[in-house]
Amino acid sequence: MTATLPRVDTAPAAAVKRRRRSLGWVAVVPLLVFTAVAFGLPAWAVVDGAFTNKGTGAYSTANLTASLKGAYLTALIGSVKLSAVSAALATLLGLPLAQAVVTSRYRALREAVLTASGVLANFGGVPLAFAFVATLGNAGVLTRHLGLTDKGWDLYSFWGLVVVYLYFLIPLMVLTITPALEGLRVQWREAAQNNGATTAQYWLHVALPVLLPTLLGGFVLLFGSAFAAYATAAAIVGSSVPLITLQIADALSGNVLVGQENVALALSLDMVLVAGLVMAVYLPLQRRSARWLA
């Protein structure tokens, strides 16, 4: 009885392992096939269309060249500028808020802020845009009661959009930076104090260098998020601020010129390249910050 046991035991174990492996394939293949069709086909269409001349059907780089000229270039620069400014501001404003949250003694407050941040960071879009139109738009409540229009305020402008974008970028920053702030050891601050450092010196020479990769990574992430935003901008400004997402939408629907579809695809490819660049910068930074704050 005991002699036969190992044999009885090992044979099914190997079979189970094999079966599990094939089971893994059977379960994963539908997912891969689905993404190949629903994601791969559109992605291929963007690349193919961006490099195809609409008239002749031959491959060319004419669309990409066109997408980096004139109004399209202005829009691309406008998007980069808007995203960079709002991401930088959100990084600067999000850091103190996150620090206040992390050092708070009230657990409920921390949980509430972090949960609210998760919601605000991800699900703004159209409703958020209308909330701001009602608040700071031409007929908005604050605009009317405080007479902001006379003071030069305009929601439908570059800085107006920055104010709106901060509404979802600051929470995103809080979410990104909170784990890093939680990882700052109390001992580091104590060591700095024992050596006679002031609070400012502690932040400048100890905390900020440790936080720098996370801050930079957060900035890049925020940049990508602002860069890709379309719904908010479309609902607020129409096209009074040149943005690449608005240009793509116009070119796709043939609003401005007919036959610009392939330029829209070239613009989309530009955006994907920028987003890819963002990820390429973000992931190493995230890994680097994880090393210190493990």
Next chain:
Amino acid sequence: MARLNLWRWGVFGLAGLYFVVPLAASVVFTVDVPGQGLTADAYTQIVSTGGFGSSLLLSLELALATIAVVLLLMVPAMVALRLGAPKLRPVVEVVCSLPLVVPPIAFVAGIVTVLKWGPEHLSRTPLFQTFVAIQNPDFPVVLVLAYVVMALPFVYRALDAGLRAIDVPTLVEAARSCGARWPQALVQAVLPNLRGALLNASFLTLALVLGEFTVAQLLGFQPFAVWIVNVSGSQAQLSVAVSVMSLLVTWLLLLVLAGFGGRSRTTSRG
């Protein structure tokens, strides 16, 4: 210490101001109409305005279909990765992160192009009927396909967090030792332990679909978010009222979920 507290409350105060004022002002905007005084008309009109019911229904249907498809695709795959086939794990992770690199507007540009292939190249093949069918305005399947792709990163992260907390191989082995068949082991042993993660994934997908604007607008369909923008031209008060309602309902859902599933934080990337 007192100085520190002052500083902290200052920060909280300013942040609170910035995040609460637009919401409060929106409510004021909807009930305090210039020339009419206080009125709740904007809210009572919502239901009777044309398109409200049908667009909301469409959004809810799309959300349910998206949740069903994304869970049917992801749950078996993620569970199977825990049981075996470790080589596939990075593949699935990359596939589920790819949608983050493609902004929705670029994604929809691709979809528009693919949909044009139908009339241009495939009009004599049976595939053409499929192209027509998935663009049926009563229930645009193409939106479900797009939303499933867009939900992949969220769902991946939610399920991954849930699966990390349980020991799937042991659970399945225990169930199998007790005589359960494979489907039984998955449905009766693994899934109940994933309840929190499944709920989390479903709610995130629901919020994503209800608020989605870019893809639906550019493909020419009118679910809820597109409808809000379309009515805003003629009825400003109404569109803000609906916005306030939808923001509050979404947040309430997610807060309830967060309270239910413990601390659940979401970031859109990484």
